[in-house]
Amino acid sequence: MTRISAKGGVVTLINVFTVEPANQQRLVELLTEATEVVRRAPGFVSASLHRSTDGTKVTMYAQWRSIEEYQAMRQDPAPLPFFQEALTIATFESGVYEVVRTFAP
Numbered sequence: 001m002t003r004i005s006a007k008g009g010v011v012t013l014i015n016v017f018t019v020e021p022a023n024q025q026r027l028v029e030l031l032t033e034a035t036e037v038v039r040r041a042p043g044f045v046s047a048s049l050h051r052s053t054d055g056t057k058v059t060m061y062a063q064w065r066s067i068e069e070y071q072a073m074r075q076d077p078a079p080l081p082f083f084q085e086a087l088t089i090a091t092f093e094s095g096v097y098e099v100v101r102t103f104a105p
Contacts, residue, residue: 002046002063004102010045010063011070012097019090021055027090028058034082035060041076043069058090067096 019027028051035047045063052058064070 002048002061004099006099006101008063008099010065011067012099013060013062013064013070013094014097015060015062015092015094017058017060017086017090017092018056019058023089024051024055024058027086030082030086031058031060034079034086035062037076037079037082038073041069041073043073 017027017031028049031049035049038044039047043065045065047060047062050059050061064073
């Protein structure tokens with residue numbers, strides 16, 4: 001389960017994909033299939049997919065125990081076909097983050 005906390009001790013990856021509205025659902029499907037493979041990797045904590053209401057973006061928020069475990073997962077060829085097809089219909093920006101602050105009412 002995704003837990004966002006400055007004391008969480010996880011590495012957060014946020015990938016923002018830009019896509020034509022006609023391809024948004026297919027992109028969600030591809031990222032879902034890839035994540036079904038990736039979620040079995042050591043160090044995987046959680047992932048959440050978000051889609052924009054205008055159809056032009058899909059964002060994935062993923063948490064890993066360490067950057068080393070994330071990098072090790074990237075060596076696995078199993079999710080590669082899904083990511084390759086995703087990149088034929090979308091572009092993306094990726095970032096690695098740490099939570100520094102959270103707010104609640």
